Amino acid sequence: MPPYPLSMSQAPHVEGFFDPATNTISYLVSDPRTGTAAVIDSVMDIDYAAGRITYDHADRIIACIIERELRLDWIIETHVHADHLSAAPYIQDRLGGKIGIGARIMEVQETFGKIFNEGTEFQRDGSQFDKLFEDGDTYMVGDIACFAMATPGHTPACMVHVIGNAAFVGDTLFMPDGGSARADFPGGDAGELYDSIQKVLALPDEMRLFMCHDYGPNGRDIRWETTVAEEKAHNIHVGGGKSREEFIRFRTERDAQLAMPKLIIPSLQVNMRAGEMPTDDDGTPMLKVPINRL
Numbered sequence: 321m322p323p324y325p326l327s328m329s330q331a332p333h334v335e336g337f338f339d340p341a342t343n344t345i346s347y348l349v350s351d352p353r354t355g356t357a358a359v360i361d362s363v364m365d366i367d368y369a370a371g372r373i374t375y376d377h378a379d380r381i382i383a384c385i386i387e388r389e390l391r392l393d394w395i396i397e398t399h400v401h402a403d404h405l406s407a408a409p410y411i412q413d414r415l416g417g418k419i420g421i422g423a424r425i426m427e428v429q430e431t432f433g434k435i436f437n438e439g440t441e442f443q444r445d446g447s448q449f450d451k452l453f454e455d456g457d458t459y460m461v462g463d464i465a466c467f468a469m470a471t472p473g474h475t476p477a478c479m480v481h482v483i484g485n486a487a488f489v490g491d492t493l494f495m496p497d498g499g500s501a502r503a504d505f506p507g508g509d510a511g512e513l514y515d516s517i518q519k520v521l522a523l524p525d526e527m528r529l530f531m532c533h534d535y536g537p538n539g540r541d542i543r544w545e546t547t548v549a550e551e552k553a554h555n556i557h558v559g560g561g562k563s564r565e566e567f568i569r570f571r572t573e574r575d576a577q578l579a580m581p582k583l584i585i586p587s588l589q590v591n592m593r594a595g596e597m598p599t600d601d602d603g604t605p606m607l608k609v610p611i612n613r614l
């Protein structure tokens with residue numbers, strides 16, 4: 321294992337908020353001693369057909385933070401999501417906290433800046449975010465030691481955030497019976513994803529793992545928490561020591577059959593701006609649909 325600073329004796333309080341519209345789990349993570357908190361992968365509600373956004377999901381998290389009198393220090397995105405819109409700025413406006421994402425967001429902004437034909441007013445330097453995490457960067461949630469671990473493959477800027485004995489894996493892994501996330505978006509790479517998953521599986525066996533998504537495979541109830549030991553033993557795509565070659569072959573074949581996520585077009589435009597809506601020339605919030613580009 322590289323020199324990541326593990327802190328397994330520290331156990332944050334973790335609460336998951338499931339969004340049934342996108343099968344995303346947002347997390348409120350807090351240090352029980354100091355009452356300091358982080359929100360990971362928040363969700364803005366959108367009725368895309370109507371072009372209408374609301375904040376019921378984020379409001380549930382905000383209400384919980386207020387009720388428990390927590391201080392919000394961090395609003396973290398594990399990556400630029402393609403299936404839901406972030407509510408990070410909405411939460412920041414109400415409660416403060418720094419919005420952070422992996423430093424390779426700049427590559428993602430470059431790629432999608434082209435696809436969405438953005439002008440020069442769209443900065444490709446990550447400046448929309450308050451903090452750009454590099455691999456191995458450390459930070460604190462109250463007294464709990466945390467670090468960011470680069471896990472590219474699903475997207476270049478993907479990071480797993482380890483907060484005490486809890487790791488928020490984003491879209492590297494799903495629950496053991498769900499396998500892994502796709503690696504075919506622009507900038508994705510199945511081999512890199514395999515290598516990143518091995519980094520997660522090299523964390524201590526008893527590390528708690530929290531998923532960003534769950535689809536309830538085979539009709540089971542939605543679940544989002546597992547452990548490194550469980551993933552190593554049972555993950556249907558990488559468990560039991562599956563080889564890199566096997567994984568790449570399987571992942572590539574599977575991805576070729578997947579349709580684009582329903583909300584990819586609005587999600588990318590908003591999430592590459594740290595959750596802000598793009599606007600047209602006179603400042604009116606407005607989304608684009610690039611034709612035959614995805």
Ligand SMILES: [Fe+2]
Pocket residue numbers: 399400401402403474491501
């Ligand atoms: Fe994703």
